[in-house]
Amino acid sequence: MTDPAGRIAGAGMGEARFGALWPGAAESLAAVGVEEETDLIGLDAADLLRRLAGADGRPMPPEAEARLAALIARVGAKVPGPVRIDGPRVRLRPWRSADVRAIGEGINGDPVAMRHFVAPLTGAENEAWCLRMRRGIEERGWGFWVVEVPGVAEAAGVVGLLPISFESWFTPAVEIGWRIRNDLQRRGYAGEAARLALDHGFGLLGLERVVAFTAPENTASWTLMERLGMRRVGDFEHPRVPEGHRLRTQLLYEVRRGEWLSRKG
Ligand SMILES: CC(C)(COP(=O)(O)OP(=O)(O)OC[C@H]1O[C@@H](n2cnc3c(N)ncnc32)[C@H](O)[C@@H]1OP(=O)(O)O)[C@@H](O)C(=O)NCCC(=O)NCCS
Structure with a gap:
């Protein structure tokens, strides 16, 4: 496809x-x-x-x-920031120092949360990843935000928009991505956070389209893409996944600004 x-x-x-x-x-x-x-x-x-x-x-x-x-x-555009975006239950916010440990222990270093990635991140890899996400938001005003659920968790996960840093037939493009702590999944947090991020991307950031991708085995992730109204537009070999690895072929979804805005009516 x-x-x-x-x-x-x-x-x-x-x-x-x-x-x-x-x-x-x-x-x-x-x-x-x-x-x-x-x-x-x-x-x-x-x-x-x-x-x-x-x-x-x-x-x-x-x-x-x-x-x-x-x-x-x-x-994508550069906007004054970093901004905080509040929804009914979740908040997308810039990074704080304490998030590095929380996201490392709760998600990036956790073999269950990371079972659809090539490997969980080591402590050093987690620090480098979190720093990159933090700097991205500081530099352009948007990126992968920390998801806070006030009254429930200061750092429930990471959701946001990121310019794709590898090359493929569908790049350049901005992707939407999500990671929620295991114990907080299936409560609608990723869905709410993703809708906030897409509203921001198609609104203030002026993006024309946003893509998302995942391996076919990651049912939770592609179900979320479909619930958001994203369309499957093809598949691709992920250049950062070793050839022959079970995660190498990924499904690609997209949503365009016109579709997103018209569905919101
Ligand atoms: C993908 C992920 C972020 C979803 O987070 P979540 O907070 O549980 O998602 P939500 O509760 O908002 O659910 C969104 C939709 O997906 C569905 N869904 C969530 N998990 C699912 C699962 N395991 N199987 C089938 N459907 C699932 C929900 O039912 C919901 O659809 P609905 O509105 O029709 O009920 C979460 O499973 C996760 O962090 N996984 C590990 C990290 C990861 O793999 N990230 C993606 C990398 S590409």
Whole structure:
């Protein structure tokens, strides 16, 4: 069920995609420090075009701004933050120092919670992962937030939006992801947190689409994708999972802004 058109469109990634913006775009963008799609996060297309015009005098087509804006909408905006988002029961909030241990013991280091990952994280891996999530939120204002359930748990899990850092036929893209402590699962917390994150992503962040992926064996995760109204659009070989591993082939789901907003009516 892989998408052959998507494979072709995504082939070659940075170089090929920038090259399609206008002739010489890849070189011009590199000259102002944009070498990967994720370097576009938080940039404004009109500002970037002004910088490009100053960096070299190559002619750009009239559609240049619209094309750049469309690409930026795939990787996300930068917003003032870090923000806290409150729902009826759960809160998405920025990281605190104490979360590293709580998330390490409750989720990342737990073999049951991590049974659909290649391996639970070691203490050092957990620290590095949490730091990366924390910095991401500090730098761009959004990311994988800590899920707090006031009165129940200060750190029930981690849910949020993240620019995908590997290449595949469907990237560049922002993914939605979720991890909830075993003892707090099946109470609707991930679903509520995910809806808050998607409202934020399609609202303030101006994203055009959000994807999610998981292995076929992870019924909880793909059930949640379907409950959120995400559509299965294909599958892919996850480049960070070793070849031949049972988790290597992953299901890919997506939801687009128009679908999300129209369903909310
Ligand atoms: C996936 C995960 C985040 C879901 O969290 P959760 O808080 O239990 O999810 P919710 O209670 O909001 O449930 C969301 C929907 O999924 C369904 N669901 C949850 N767990 C399920 C399971 N084990 N089997 C079938 N359906 C399940 C719920 O019934 C609910 O659907 P409903 O609204 O029709 O009832 C959680 O199972 C988890 O953290 N797993 C371990 C980490 C992981 O694998 N993360 C995903 C990596 S891709």
